Amino acid sequence: MNLSALLFSAGVNTVVCVVCFSLYSVFRKQPSLVDVYFSQNLSHVRLKRYDPFCRFVPSPSWIVKAWETSDEEITSIGGLDALVFVRTIVFSLRVFSIASIMCIFVVLPLNYFGQEVEHTQFFRAESLDHFTIDNVKEGSEWLxxxxxxxxxxxxxxxxxxxxEFKNITAMRLGYITSCASNPSYFTILVRGIPRSPEESYSDSVTKFFTNYYAPSYLSHQILYRAGSVQKLATDSEKMYMILKSSSMKQHCESRLFRCGLCGISSPFTMLSPDPEIQKGKSGFDSELRKKECGAALVFFKTRYAAFVASQGLQSANPMLWTTDPAPEPEDMYWSNICVPYQHLWIRKIAMHVASVCFVIFFLVPVSLTQGLVHLGKLQKTFPSLRGPLRRRYIVQLVTGYLPSVVLVLFSYLVPPIMMFFSTMECSISRSGRKKSACYKIMYFMIWNVFFAQTISGSVIDGWGAIGHLSENLKDMPTLLATAIPATATFFITYVITSGWVTLATELMQPAGLLYNFVYRTFLKNKDSSYGNVNFPYHTELPRILLLGLLGFTFSILAPLILPALIIYFGLAYFVYRNQILNVYSTQYQTGGLYWLLVHNVTIFSLVLMQLIALTVFGLKESTVASSSTVPLIICTLLFNQYCRQRFHPVFLSNPAQVLVDMDRQDEESGKMKEIHQKVTSAYCQFNGTSFKLGDPVPPNPNVDGEIPGLQPTSEDDIKPAPRPTLRSHHTSFEIEDFEIEELHKPK
Structure with a gap:
């Protein structure tokens, strides 16, 4: 590929980004699209001023708003995970800014003039290989x-x-102490409860924990197979409506649907001692016991007691009475908890095998994209391709733009499949499932987008490379050292396409636009909202880390990739901050655990960069450069080990010192009894028994059965308001032509 093809790709993607950014600044001002671009903090919109001309003129006000927002506001709105994501972008921007100064002004000229060859008079026609380290002659003193x-x-x-690690660790500790009344601190999840023919699971849990944790045990909540119990609860409602007398209807109906499933006594205890009614109650309890699964939530009187119980081995058989820290109530993934604990290891092995098979399957589109990049070499092998590709602009399109587009399109299949694999592994929390999918996608991208692309490119260069590699696996470093600079042109265009255009797509929210269009145009429903959407960490964080890996790897090998990365991370800083502020809601979070992935991938990228540079220096016969790289690798690994010893444990478990201090403060202030009442009623397994973030709020009886809504100042201001939802924060601010007002969450 020559420089003109790269400029063509950059020009096409620049035009796409400018058009999308301009359309976004217009669309966000339209009253009909407020639900799409302000769904995170929207309860109702009142039109403050109406200026048809300004509404259709692009403006950079959203960029200014994203710039002015502080990290504290980001944390209060999106949680610590959102701040970790933003700090990852800031870290990458700073590192590659330093790398760009050195590589563009020092390394790039050395690469370009590395050999005494006559360069073309037309700079745009220069091959991109002249800008890589391949152009440096062997034994050069400038290495x-x-x-x-x-x-x-x-x-x-x-x-x-x-x-960054030190600051985020301090934020992690602050996050733990700021959620002092978090029910998960007092709760553990117990699985592998042994089955007994004489007693139910509930009796077994009570007997076990009163025997071994008598001073600290508070209560427990047995879990049920969701589908069966939900049907059972519906059947009990029908049975109760037949048995109860009309005089008791008003008294008992409000407690009908609880059925004792959430730690609350059964409504049948409120009925008269009619034999038929008591017979129905005993029959229901008998059926309910049959639907119990071998899992329970156990509540303790102190945080430290729950911490000790969750970390210890409870039984001589490690497969029985297994304990884990319970996720937060909004974070519980109920459908996975009742899977028998003995089956988990089988599921994990099966999902790992499925992931490997999917990686192998994905080699087909990878080879296709590299075939388009090396079009000239394929034309020599397949002369039939020369006819259709004679025109220069077609060659530039095929080699400079189409390969990365094909790979990006195929990559959209990866997140939903990996999310399905993570779900089948039976993670007990929604955040854990998303974090597991994030790791899988990261590994997938490192292998398929980086290593497989590199190896397939070398195979196209020399068709016998695979056979040679199979004969001697020790040639892998040499193969990578020779193939990575050769594939630099593809990865530069990949950064431009996968980076720039996906940011524009993220800003435009095409799924929300389509949803809004279908409901308003075909279903004639103007009051529908796109709903609360959680931030897609499992798709966005791996993309950022992959581009960071490419930046580290190619920084000294092909410095032209760095300007594209600087533009990407600069745009990403504003786009994602805007999305966190306006689009994505926070229903659950990991408390900053994503930073461990950021740290590990960054260390891996640095070591990979150094190993490849070491091999390249060896191939270039530079003994001084290659020998000087070895201490750098050792120091990087030692730095990683120090960070793992100093910071990692804080992210893996809550410090006992912090938990004990919080327990003492609550006991001295007399809040512990109130906290115990909240803890035992916080977890509800089935819909309809409690409210969760994002669930519709019922009418408030204190306001005569009406939900506070829009107070229009004129007929032009009227816009029906969607029902408010529970959110984790409250804000009131102005946007362009609208004023956003939050309704208060009911007590």
Whole structure:
């Protein structure tokens, strides 16, 4: 590929981004699209001023708003996970800014003039290989500059990574102490409860924990197979409506649907001692016991007692009475909890095998994209391709733009499949399921988008590479060292396409636009809302980390990738902050656990960069540069080990010291009894028994059965308001032509 093809790809993607950004600044002002672009903090909209001309003129006000928002506001709105995501972008932007200064102004000229060859008079017709380290002649004395640049990039990355790790660890501790009344601190999840023919699971739990944890045990809540119990609860409603007398209807109806499933006594205890009614009650309880699963939520009197119980081995048989810290009530993934604990290891092995098979299947589109990149070499092998591809602009389109587009389109299949695999692994929390999918997608991208692309490119260069590699696996570093600079052109266009255009797509929210269009145009429903959408960490974070890996790997090998990355991370900073503020809601979070993935991938990227540079220096016969790289690898690994010892444990479990201090404060202030009441009623397994974030709020009886709504100032201001939802924060601010007002969450 030559420079003109790269510029063509950059030009096409730039036009797409400018058009999408301009359309977004117009669409966000339209009253009919407020539900799409302000769904995170929208309860109702009142038109403050009406200016038809301004509504259709693009403006950068959303960029200013994203810039002015502080990290504290980001944390209060999106949680600690959102701040970790933003800090990852800031970290990448700082590191690659330093790398760009060194590589563009120092390394790039050395690569371009590395050999005494006559360059073309037309700069745009230059091959991109002239800008890579391949153009440096063997035994060059200037390779020490590349090694020095490698040291500067590594030191800058480690220093910035340490600072971010230290700050996020402090934020993690602040997050733990700020949620002092969090029910999950007092709760553990018990699975593998042994079945007994004489007693129910509930009796077994009571007997076990009163025997071994008598001073700290508070109560428990047995879990049920969701589908069966939901049907059973519906059947009990019908039975109760037949048995109860009309005089008791008003007294008992409000407690009908609880049925004792959430730690509350059964409504049948409120009935008269009619034999038929008591017979119905005993029959219901008998059926209910049959639907119990071997899992329970156990509540303790103190946080420290729950912590100790969740960390210890409860039985001589590790498959029985297994304990884990309970997720937060909104974070519980109920459908996975009742899967027998003995089956979990089988499911995990099966999902790992399925993931490997999916990776192998994905090699087909990877080979297709590399075939388009190396079109000239394929034309020599297949002469029939020369006819249709004679025109230069078609070749530029096929080689400079189409390969990365094909790979991006195929990549859209990955997140839902990996999310399905993570669900089948039976994670007990929604955040854990998303975090597991995030790790799977990250591994998938590192292998398929980076290594497989590189190896397939070398195979196209020399069709016998696979056979040679199978004969001697020790040639893998050499293969990567020779193939990675050769595939630099593809990865530069991949950064432009996968980075720039996906940001524009993220900003435009095409799914929300389609949803809004269908409901308003075909279903004639103008009051429908797109709903609360959680931030897609499992798709966005792996993309950012993958582009960071490409930046580290190609920084000294092909410095032209760095300007594209700087533009991407600069745009990503504003786009994602805007989306966190306006679009995505926060119903659950991991408390900053995504930073562990960021740290691990960054260290892996640094070591990979150093290993490839070491091999390249060896191939270039530079003994000084290659020998100087070895201490850098050792120091990077030692730095990683220090961070794992210093910071990682805080993310893996809550410190006992912090938990004991919170227990003492609550006991001294007399709040512990109130907290116990909230803890035992916080977890509800079935819909309709409690409210969760995002669930519709029922009418408030204190306001005569009416929900507070829009107070129009004129007929032009009227817009029906959707029903408010429970959210984790309250804000009131102005946007362009609208004023957003939040309704207060009912007590």
């Amino acid at each position: 020490w500059v590349h090694c020095l640049t490698l040291y500067i990039i590594t030191c800058a990355a480690c220093i910035l990574l340490y600072v």
